[in-house]
Amino acid sequence: MQPHQWDWGINQWVEYLKDKDTPVLPRTRAILAALQAEGEEARERMSALDLVNIVYADPYLALKILRRAEERRSRQLGHDTTTPLAAILQTGYDELQAIVAASPAFDDVLPGCNTCEFRSVLAAAIARAWANCRSDISPDEVSMAALLVEIGELLLWHFAPEMTDKETQVREWNERYWALMQRPSEIEFTFRQLTMALAQAWELPGLIVILIKGTDTPRANIARLAADAAKLITMDLELPAVLSLLQEVHKVVPGATLVELAEPLPLPDEIRAELLKAIESGDSNQGASNA
Template sequence: MPAPLRLTRPLPSLDAWVEAFANAEIPVLAETAEALELMRATEDDVDAHGLAEMISTDPLMSLKVIAHASELKRGRLMADTETVTAALVLMGITPFFRAFGPQPTMEAALADHEDALMGLSRVMQRAERASRFALGFAAHRADPDAAVIHSAALLHDFAEMLLWLHAPALALQIAALQDADHSLRSAAAQRQVLGIELADLEQALMQRWHLPDLLMRITNDKHARDPQVRCVHLAVRLARHTARGWDDAGVPDDLHDIAELLNLSETHALKLLHEFD
């Protein structure tokens, strides 16, 4: 099993970042690893929906499962597996447990780096909230791809999660820059420290792992006018702005754009958002 990286300096190019991250071990939440072992012990009683429900609260385990299924179906005439449930149905329960043995955990990987573990935990929690917002928006719009939109929001910031895991010192530098200047945009801080933007790394990794086209498109903020992409983009934005409460200066703009997306008044939209949350 590949070892976790511990990069302390930026790599020379986007290709170098892709190569490093594509081949590195991806740990998961300790509670996910523990739940998988409990389920493994009673494998005959496990079904795809119950297993998917547990995995879908962990963005990095979800990423591993979807990437594995995408690799399995390469070259075969099968439907894309844009969600954890679809990936598990394609694989089957026994082959899943055979492919995924006891999982390394992020808590163990960052045991000596408490600040980075806290930073990573915040991104993970934000992703889980964003996926709930995005699913709520998609359901309100009666979007047939609601489950894929949920997946896309959950995975939207996976490159940032991998950075906290594999280059914690660099992730902390970016966080420090943004703490010192609240007007500094994430992409600018990333370019300053890493020489690349994490959004570009994410899309390149998704291509490398042959993730489904629909999932790649919905995760890509560059298609911002597409309503499905907008569901994810606004969900991620709101989760970021409300991570420490609902009084952030960015929330009124988020609320305006979400109300427009859902064709609601801002008052009604706000009530709905609190229900989603």
């Protein structure tokens, strides 16, 4: 990273990042290489859903195949590519292998980058579960958006690691200790604003851009709240914060109970037990007040 880049605004970062070739995760490269080594037999064993599961575990690959599918999609189809399955069907097994093989090697990254990658994958799983609770017409669209919500930060981890490491520490401090002292930020935009700007620069499908934005519709709110939940889980978990978030989700998915909404969250046993007790107590209090 060059010294002058510390002074860049969001438009300069978008111009710099939008054409960068990102790596895929090492485990993705290993899985695809193993399948390639097994030859035709392994290829015949793999279903499209098997390949989709590989994509869901790698936000970089999800972005790559989504962009590739959109580039090659016939405009006569009349609809965008908005799910990993649709993207896989557009690209195919051979091209998926080619995309992964041609991706840059994955350099050593700071721990914060690994955390952000984990958050993205976790957010996708949570979003799919919550969308299913709402009987969403296409939970995979919501899940795809949640998988890509952090892509702006993920790219900065690779191409401006020093700045991103410093900025994430500042923002985490401010989220945890806002009542004590706010630390000044050195960049003028949020990571999610960068994600939105990049999504528009890449001309991703309009529906995916709306869902990544995370407002205006119940589906978009699910994607945003799933990303928030994943971030909360990777920080210092506190019961009031988890309960408050679940109550926000319940407004968007009123047909599900708080217990059902908590189920896809990978909480420690002690936190889950406390959460269920708090939910039960809240339900009892609500019932008493209604009586």
